[in-house]
Amino acid sequence: MSALRTTGSNGVILVAALFFTIAYNLAFFRNVYATYSEPGNAGFLISLSLVLISSIAVFLAVALNKFTLKPALMLLFPVAAAGSYFMNSYNVIIDSAMIQNSVMTDSREVFDLLSLRLLLYVALLGVLPAFLVYKLPLRCDTPLREITARFKLIAVLLVVIAGNLFLMADQYTSFIREHKDLRYYMNPLTLIYSSVKYVSSVAEASAGPRAVIGNDAYIDRDSQVRKLVVLIVGEATRADHWSLNGYERETNDALLVHDIVNFPEVSSCATSTAFSVPCMFSLSTFDNFKLGEAKAQENVLDVLSKVGANVLWRDNNSDSKGVAIAVAFEDFRSPEVNPVCDTECRDIGMLSGLDDYITQHPEGDIVVVLHQMGNHGPAYYKRYPKAFERYTPVCESNQLEKCTREEIVNAYDNALAYSSHFLASVIEFLMPYQTDFSTAMFYMADHGESLGEMGLYLHGLPYAIAPEAQTHVAAMMWLGDDTAAHQRALAQANSPLSHDNYFHTVLGLLDVRSEIYDADLNVLAGANQVGFNPLHQTASPLRQ
Numbered sequence: 001m002s003a004l005r006t007t008g009s010n011g012v013i014l015v016a017a018l019f020f021t022i023a024y025n026l027a028f029f030r031n032v033y034a035t036y037s038e039p040g041n042a043g044f045l046i047s048l049s050l051v052l053i054s055s056i057a058v059f060l061a062v063a064l065n066k067f068t069l070k071p072a073l074m075l076l077f078p079v080a081a082a083g084s085y086f087m088n089s090y091n092v093i094i095d096s097a098m099i100q101n102s103v104m105t106d107s108r109e110v111f112d113l114l115s116l117r118l119l120l121y122v123a124l125l126g127v128l129p130a131f132l133v134y135k136l137p138l139r140c141d142t143p144l145r146e147i148t149a150r151f152k153l154i155a156v157l158l159v160v161i162a163g164n165l166f167l168m169a170d171q172y173t174s175f176i177r178e179h180k181d182l183r184y185y186m187n188p189l190t191l192i193y194s195s196v197k198y199v200s201s202v203a204e205a206s207a208g209p210r211a212v213i214g215n216d217a218y219i220d221r222d223s224q225v226r227k228l229v230v231l232i233v234g235e236a237t238r239a240d241h242w243s244l245n246g247y248e249r250e251t252n253d254a255l256l257v258h259d260i261v262n263f264p265e266v267s268s269c270a271t272s273t274a275f276s277v278p279c280m281f282s283l284s285t286f287d288n289f290k291l292g293e294a295k296a297q298e299n300v301l302d303v304l305s306k307v308g309a310n311v312l313w314r315d316n317n318s319d320s321k322g323v324a325i326a327v328a329f330e331d332f333r334s335p336e337v338n339p340v341c342d343t344e345c346r347d348i349g350m351l352s353g354l355d356d357y358i359t360q361h362p363e364g365d366i367v368v369v370l371h372q373m374g375n376h377g378p379a380y381y382k383r384y385p386k387a388f389e390r391y392t393p394v395c396e397s398n399q400l401e402k403c404t405r406e407e408i409v410n411a412y413d414n415a416l417a418y419s420s421h422f423l424a425s426v427i428e429f430l431m432p433y434q435t436d437f438s439t440a441m442f443y444m445a446d447h448g449e450s451l452g453e454m455g456l457y458l459h460g461l462p463y464a465i466a467p468e469a470q471t472h473v474a475a476m477m478w479l480g481d482d483t484a485a486h487q488r489a490l491a492q493a494n495s496p497l498s499h500d501n502y503f504h505t506v507l508g509l510l511d512v513r514s515e516i517y518d519a520d521l522n523v524l525a526g527a528n529q530v531g532f533n534p535l536h537q538t539a540s541p542l543r544q
Contacts (some may be wrong), residue, residue: 007144007544008139009155015072016133017057020188021049023125024080027087028052028185035179040102044171047164054157056189061154066138066146074130080188081126085118085370089401090378090457094183094196098460100274100291115399144433146174159200171357181465200292205440206543210325212297213283214303215515217507219365227309227365228358234419234445235317235374236459239264242417242474249391255476261489262469263523265477268447269471272460276446276499277321277371283516295322298504301369302326307437307512309365312357317371324369330404345380346406347372347422351429356435358536365510366437370426372418377449377458380411384418405452412451426477439480440509444502475524485524494521 029049036044064072083094092098141149164212165172175182184190239245243252243263269279269286279286280292281301301311305327313324316332332350334339340349350370358366375383377399391410395403405503423443430439448470450456459470475497501521507514508522 008141008149009064009069010061010149011136011511012069012133012202013060013064013075014056015353016060017504018081019129020056020076023129024084024187024524025052025185027082028090028182028187031091031185032182040169044168044175045407047168047171048175051161052161052186054429055186058154058157058161061150061191066140066542067384068225070133070136072140073133075189075207077130078126080191081122082118082186083191084125085121087185087187089117089399092404092457092458092460093181093462095184095189095460095462096194097197097270097272097275097462099194100272100451106195107177112376112382115397117399134327135220137440144393163475173490181462183464184465209306210298213298214306214514214516217307217517219307219511220513221511225438227367227510228430228433228439228508229365230430230441231367231369231506232423232441232443233280233317233369233371233425234443235273235372235376236447236449237375237416237419237445237474238448238451240469241413245474249413251413252420252541253405253417254421254429258424258425258427258478259486261432261477261493263493263497265494265496266444266475268445268471268473270464271466273317273446273449274321274506278323280444280446280502281323282438283503286498298326300324300506301367302508303512303514303516304365304367304510307355307365307510308363309367309510310361311367312368312505313369313371315371316345316347316350317376320369320371329365338358342385344373345541346385347374347419348425351425354429366509372419372422374445375412375415375449377412380415383415388418388421389414390417393514400457402454408451414450423476429489430478430480434480438482440482440485441478442505442509443477444475444499447471449472476513487538488524495523497523 018143020444029045032045032048035134060069060072064446088090110213123452205356241247241249241251242262242264243250244255245264267286268276269289270276275291277292278294278299281299282298283297284290284291284294301323305371307363311327313320313327313329314332315324315329316338319331320329330337333345335341335345338345338349339352340346354368357368373383378400381394381396391413393407393415394411396411397403400408422424426441430441433439447459448468449459450467450469452462453467453469456469458466459466462469463471478487480491501523504518504521507517508519508524
């Protein structure tokens with residue numbers, strides 16, 4: 001501490017950069033070492049450490065002055081400590097999508113993530129160093145001396161960085177071009193960059209009224225029979241644990257008694273709810289989706305409302321992620337509203353009161369969106385009643401790294417079996433209405449989930465480096481007694497599909513036509529062109 005008192009702000013910057021590198025970058029060095037574990041790479045690993053320390057110091061030196069240095073470090077230390085915990089525990093990356101997820105996390109999800117280990121991380125690696133910085137007196141130099149010393153520091157640091165890049169140009173070229181994913185683990189540089197990117201997207205989305213789409217929309221239907229359609233947004237359902245896709249465990253047995261159409265090859269457009277849900281309902285496709293632009297534009301639910309459909313969103317997850325901003329919204333996360341609650345409120349409770357809603361709307365089509373809690377991690381064991389615990393032992397902790405993979409998979413599969421029970425219950429709810437309505441149910445998951453493969457847990461990795469477990473999702477459809485639509489859906493069942501198809505298939509379900517409607521992306525139109533599917537590409541573009 002005495003040394004820092006005599007060196008001024010530049011000394012604090014250097015020590016802070018060293019502390020950031022040592023205390024908060026275990027996940028970075030663990031992943032780097034896994035890639036460069038050969039003995040001949042020892043020099044490169046040392047060099048990379050120096051470049052990381054210097055890069056953090058350059059950022060602090062450029063972004064902060066003697067007045068903002070202490071407040072900024074007092075904020076950065078706890079935030080970086082929390083980020084380090086999640087990266088170390090789940091091998092996730094704190095990019096802009098993860099920042100978005102964090103901001104939109106509700107209290108129930110927060111409690112699922114809390115643990116003593118997290119509190120210790122934040123207390124010892126975050127609050128304690130922040131307190132030491134708070135107590136630290138900085139030497140006050142004249143403005144000229146402060147600026148001169150700062151420029152000298154930056155110059156030396158840049159020389160260190162440039163020298164390392166020059167001396168090991170081949171290794172750094174490979175690192176930059178072939179291992180871009182490793183850079184996402186740099187803490188706090190990636191965290192700061194992602195936060196700025198998230199704030200920019202929020203500012204972009206809130207800059208004025210939403211852009212209008214589909215004002216020319218109309219219903220193209222000969223029959224006078226009204227439509228009753230339930231859209232179900234699944235949560236964290238990976239396709240390879242869906243027994244309808246060939247998974248050895250019977251996770252979909254509740255659906256086998258119903259004449260459904262399963263879609264085994266569906267790709268999500270993102271790896272997190274905060275991005276996937278707006279993307280699903282957006283007119284934008286995989287190639288051009290940007291979250292800020294999507295939120296600044298009307299979506300498919302707005303188009304349905306324009307043709308007279310009665311649209312209701314019921315949510316048992318966190319919220320609609322901005323999709324239901326202009327339609328009726330009901331929150332089913334509390335016992336005051338949801339009648340089926342034990343350790344937590346169950347998805348099946350969202351069916352409560354729907355009969356009344358249908359009765360209260362005697363005109364126009366009815367579209368109900370049910371946003372599931374589904375298989376939301378890490379507390380998979382909470383996602384189902386004990387009666388559905390068919391696979392044991394289960395992981396009964398939110399610290400997945402402390403459980404065996406078998407325990408994690410068992411809990412996940414139990415939750416998936418309960419989710420299938422919920423889907424079957426929706427179909428059974430709709431069946432009595434077939435005399436008065438043309439009924440349908442369309443289920444599609446928002447993203448997949450990693451269950452410990454390659455040390456990865458949960459979801460949210462940048463799309464370019466995300467494993468298939470996070471992007472290959474479950475989807476299915478029930479079309480009531482509409483045999484013709486059922487046959488058209490069957491014709492597309494084994495085609496490579498994606499979230500690109502969702503917008504236009506929903507319009508197709510309601511017989512809505514517009515200049516923005518693309519029949520090639522409607523799986524019920526019998527088209528040959530079914531949209532982009534990254535499962536059948538050699539590389540996936542970066543989505544966030």
